Amino acid sequence: MIGSAPAWLQIEASGASPALLEAVLEAEGAVAVTVSGSGDEMLVETAPGQSPAWTQAAVTGLFPGDRDPAELAAALRDALAPRSIDCRPALIEDRDWVRAWMQDYRPMRFGRRLWVCPHHAEVEADPDSVDQVVIRLDPGLAFGTGTHPTTALCLEWLDAHPPAGRRVLDYGCGSGVLALAAARLGATDVQAVDIDPQSLVATRDNARANQLEQRVKTGPVEAAEPADLVLANILASPLIELAPTLASLVHSGGGLSLSGLLAEQADAVQAAYAADFDFVGGAARDGWVRLDAVRH
Ligand SMILES: C[S@@+](CC[C@H](N)C(=O)[O-])C[C@H]1O[C@@H](n2cnc3c(N)ncnc32)[C@H](O)[C@@H]1O
Structure with missing residues (x-):
């Protein structure tokens, strides 16, 4: 571009x-x-x-x-x-x-060992993080490089809870950053869906650039299949509307992390999911909130 x-x-x-x-x-x-x-x-x-x-x-x-x-x-x-x-x-x-903006776009660490790094840069050697996990991603037309707090909150959660051996669904994948992170952190099978075709193209390109195309599959939202962990970083009102859909896509005992909502919207989002989920944690940054839940 x-x-x-x-x-x-x-x-x-x-x-x-x-x-x-x-x-x-x-x-x-x-x-x-x-x-x-x-x-x-x-x-x-x-x-x-x-x-x-x-x-x-x-x-x-x-x-x-x-x-x-x-x-x-x-x-x-x-x-x-x-x-x-x-x-x-x-x-x-x-x-x-x-290009000018990309020069300011530097490797970013999320949690202990997860890095999002542009192609033109290198992650610094860090003695505290010898087992670094690196995703290569350039800013593009789709949302999600980790610079936004809502993405950062999800990446930090993934770093702290690596989904090793699990099937993960990234619902509203944007650039695919969460799907790539989940795959890099050991998920066996990751599905990335979005209503925006541009996001699906970006996710496919980014999966290929990270040699993760075998484990990260893209598709329209209608093709979403149930998973052990569902990540959805979308705004509050679509999250509320999507509650029945997302509930049907989380295996019993599986996890759901919701991001993209403002702190004052958290109660309404939580209420929309309360019938099917126990809310077990969350985090906040710059007025944005992430909610973590487990399916009954
Ligand atoms: C805030 S971006 C998140 C991108 C990426 N997952 C991240 O965490 O940075 C939200 C994404 O959700 C998509 N989206 C919005 N409404 C949606 C819906 N109802 N169903 C599926 N995807 C949706 C948008 O196209 C966009 O790519």
């Missing part, structure tokens, strides 16, 4: 929490997202319909220049409805933003 677009579409959005805007821009395929605005605003989400407390904070997403600005703005408004989102699109010159 690098160098192929004559220009980039930059879209600045405000009117919702920066965390939510960032997630929606990334889900729409932003190759880079930056947050700007008043640093002392409360970065919290309000209930739909309430006045936002963070009107000055703006989040800017960078998209390939062939994206239709009106279609993209409409998709963002739809995703964040009923909030009133202000979107300011602008076409900007090709200054090889992706």
Whole structure:
């Protein structure tokens, strides 16, 4: 993709929490997202319909220049409805933003030994982490390099609970980062599904680049099969809607890790799954929460 677009579409959005805007821009395929605005605003989400407390904070997403600005703005408004989102699109010159951004994209460690490392870099030797587990991944059009807290929370969980010998389902795979991590950490069989065809292409490419194509299989959500562990890093409202589907995809006694929800949305998500799951743990970062559950 690098160098192929004559220009980039930059879209600045405000009117919702920066965390939510960032997630929606990334889900729409932003190759880079930056947050700007008043640093002392409360970065919290309000209930739909309430006045936002963070009107000055703006989040800017960078998209390939062939994206239709009106279609993209409409998709963002739809995703964040009923909030009133202000979107300011602008076409900007090709200054090889992706390459510039990639130079700042460095190897990242999650937990004790799991690393996500761009192809152009090397993981530093670390005496505390001799058994390093490395996934090679470059930022691309699909969400998920580990830079977002929701992904980081899942990667840290995988590092602490390696799914060795288990079948894993990554529901909403994006770049496939969680599927690749699960396979690298010993899962025998990993299925990665998404509603976005671009994500399936990205996951396949990333699996091949990591020589994991035999163990990481991609497919549409309709092809998802039950697993011992299901990982789903999606926003709160789809997670709530998907509760019956995801419950049917976790083997009895199997695990479910849900991420992509804001702290104040955790109770509602948990309630949607309570009939089938015991919630056994979780973690939080920058206002985002991961919930861990075991199927009855
Ligand atoms: C926040 S990204 C997570 C990507 C990656 N798993 C990670 O942890 O970084 C959410 C992904 O879920 C997908 N998604 C959104 N709604 C979905 C749904 N209802 N069913 C399946 N996938 C969905 C999006 O296309 C996107 O790739």
